[in-house]
Amino acid sequence: MAPKNDGSAKKVMNKGAWTAEEDRKLAQCIEIHGAKRWKTVATKSGLNRCGKSCRLRWLNYLRPNIKRGNISDDEEDLILRLHKLLGNRWSLIAGRLPGRTDNEIKNYWNSHLRKKINKNEKQPQPVLLQETTHQNISKINEVNEDDKGIGNSQVNFDVNEFFDFSTEGYDLDWVNKFLDLDEESWLTH
DNA sequence: AACGAAGTCAACCGCTAATTT
DNA sequence: GAAATTAGCGGTTGACTTCGT
Numbered sequence: 001m002a003p004k005n006d007g008s009a010k011k012v013m014n015k016g017a018w019t020a021e022e023d024r025k026l027a028q029c030i031e032i033h034g035a036k037r038w039k040t041v042a043t044k045s046g047l048n049r050c051g052k053s054c055r056l057r058w059l060n061y062l063r064p065n066i067k068r069g070n071i072s073d074d075e076e077d078l079i080l081r082l083h084k085l086l087g088n089r090w091s092l093i094a095g096r097l098p099g100r101t102d103n104e105i106k107n108y109w110n111s112h113l114r115k116k117i118n119k120n121e122k123q124p125q126p127v128l129l130q131e132t133t134h135q136n137i138s139k140i141n142e143v144n145e146d147d148k149g150i151g152n153s154q155v156n157f158d159v160n161e162f163f164d165f166s167t168e169g170y171d172l173d174w175v176n177k178f179l180d181l182d183e184e185s186w187l188t189h
Numbered sequence: 190a191a192c193g194a195a196g197t198c199a200a201c202c203g204c205t206a207a208t209t210t
Numbered sequence: 211g212a213a214a215t216t217a218g219c220g221g222t223t224g225a226c227t228t229c230g231t
Contacts, residue, residue, distance in 0.1 A: 017199070017225090039216065051216075056200065059218095091219060106220075107198050196228075202221085209215070 014048045018057050027062050060101045067099035
C-alpha cells in the first residue's frame, strides 16, 4: 500500500542502533518521568522513537545494575535448569538472574545452549526422571487452568505467581532443590 | 590476504494481555 | 461493558564479527 500524501501521514520514527546521545536523552527523561508510560517517555524525550523501542533500550542496556556478557557457569547452569522447567519463558527465567535481561538470555540460549542441549539429546538419557519433571509441569498447568473456571481444585495455584521472583532475593536454594531430582540426567556427559 | 560461512547480538515485529477511557 | 490504547512477551531479522579455508 502506498503511503498517503495528505499531510496527515504518520511521522516516520527512528529505527536501528541507538546513539550515545539518544541514550543520554532517554536516561534523562526516565529520571524525570520514571520507567513507565513509555509513550510519554518517547514523546517527552524528543527522540523520535516509539515507546516500545525506548522500553527495550532501557530494560536491556540503560537501567541500573544491569550485567552484560560473561555469563558465569552458575548462571548458565541455572538457565539450563529453568529452561527445562519453564520452556521459552525468557522473562521468567531472567527474573531469576539478577541483572540479566530476557533478551540476553534468549540470545545466549539460541547461540550457546541450544547446541549443548542438542548434543546431549543425542546421548542416551534416563527417561524416567525427564518424564517426571514434565509431568509435574503438566499438572501445574492443569491445576492452573482449572482455577480459571469454577474451582474444583484443592490447591489455588498459579504458575505465574509461583514464578514471580520480584519479591524474592537471590536465594536459589528452592529451585536447586526442585531441580536436583534430575540434575544428573544432563550436562554430565 | 581474500572471501564465504557461521556465529553473535541489538533491535524490530507481531501478537496477546492489561489498562484506560 | 466495549473500544481504544499501552505494555510486555517471544520470535525473528539483519548488521556486524569471527572463523575456516
